[in-house]
Amino acid sequence: MLKKIFFLSIITFCFACKSVDKISKYNASITTDKHAVADLKKDVDFTHTLLKDGHPGLYWYISKQKLDYKFDSLKNSIVEPLTSAEFYKKLTPVVAAIKCGHTSVKFPAIQYKKEELKDLSKKTFPINQFTYSINNDKLYVLESKSENKSIRPGTEIVAIEGINTQSILNDFYKLISSDGYNTTHNSRSLERNFAQYFKIYYQIKDSVNFQFRTVKDSIGETYITTLKKSKADTSKNQIKSKQARYPKYVGQYKDGKAQMDFRFLDEKRNYGYLKIQSFSIVGADYSRFYKQVFDSIAKVGTDHLVIDLRGNGGGSLEHSRNLFSYLTDKDFVYLQKSLTNGQYDYRKYGNKWQRFMYFINGHDDRDYVRQDKNGNLYSFMKGIYPLSANPKNFKGKLYVLIDGYTFSAASLLSANLKGINRATFIGEETGGGFNQCVAGNLPVVKLKNSKLAIRFGLYKMSPNAKSDVVGRGIFPDVEITSSLNDKITGCDREIDWILNNGNG
Known part of the structure; x- marks a missing residue:
């Protein structure tokens, strides 16, 4: 512990002493400076090697031959020095060709005093x-x-x-x-x-x-x-004071909207509406929220529940899995084994901070990898073995609203519900894949010369359900796509369909 405190103090001091000149130099390196051809080609090679070592689904949707060709073609196309933005425009489409929604190129942020x-x-x-x-x-x-x-x-x-x-x-x-x-x-x-x-x-x-x-x-x-911006902006407080919800806990507000919302859609309280904007709201108490929601449902005897996952880009596996436990009345397995290459090493690919934390903690992601009897490498995650349904699980009619931004942990929840035929899905195909994605742990690795960064997942994340349609998301049972006028006027045709067809 003393060792940790000592080194953390040094790091804090070093960051505090960062000079204005260094900030200016760094900002120039990602905006106006052009990087040498040889340096950019090194970043291309590094990206390719990094993904081959760490990404467990690199060739799911593109062959090794085609991906190798794209990286080789990219290198050959770099014939003059480029800025970071110019290089970003060349590198990003190659990475996007992997067709993995969790794998992307990140552009560095300008630093400010x-x-x-x-x-x-x-x-x-x-x-x-x-x-x-x-x-x-x-x-x-x-x-x-x-x-x-x-x-x-x-x-x-x-x-x-x-x-x-x-x-x-x-x-x-x-x-x-x-x-x-x-x-x-x-x-x-x-x-x-x-x-x-x-x-x-x-x-x-x-x-x-x-x-x-x-x-x-x-x-x-x-x-x-x-x-x-005007100095006085009390919109959040005004909206907050006007809204009366069940339960009272809503996590937090963003742009005047509750990020975790539960209310009833009708006076008889026969239709409950649960909106979760994300499974990664910082500081939010999901367990408390879920308990209050399902206590409210049980108290009034609600028969219909709408779970709105539109715009939910995912987040914590735990929060997604725990919500599922309220929606089934049987023991369940949430995940298949989270397979991995087991080759990602912070000592090789991590930045200075990550390598420092390896020194402090004495381990990196590879230390959590196990091997099954068939020789497959995987990381233990809660949900790959049977879990119990929550005793207060909802047994009524369930509707799930989905769209193209329903992704990652939100798609995982949707796929598992689809797999047990638990809900009626309304909206459009989810952005996240049904059968699998690559996530779990998502390192962000900086490229030395261009200062861009590569973000990708280390584990194959698959629900305990499977679709015969390869490479697609969860399809709705009732397909509804909002028009521009719907969005402007606030007309929610998905909710309207439920209220008109729910027989409640």
């Missing part, structure tokens, strides 16, 4: 003043914080900085990793992350030129400038 961060917190840059919707391969404004009141929800964005949005969307789609041959995840992911991709491609600007299609079908052009 304390005063700069304080100033940035008061600004909303132009590209962040809108939330976006993609419908029929066109880009629309879904919500606007802009001071330009003529830009209303539903306005089509035709071009940004003189580049037509079709071209922008096509470029950005190449950057997105999806599970297998899924058809819904890319657009949902791009809607959420459009601003982030735009910043990588075009960097942050205080003024951005937008072209919009007006209601009269003509093209309007305007500059959106950086917006200064």
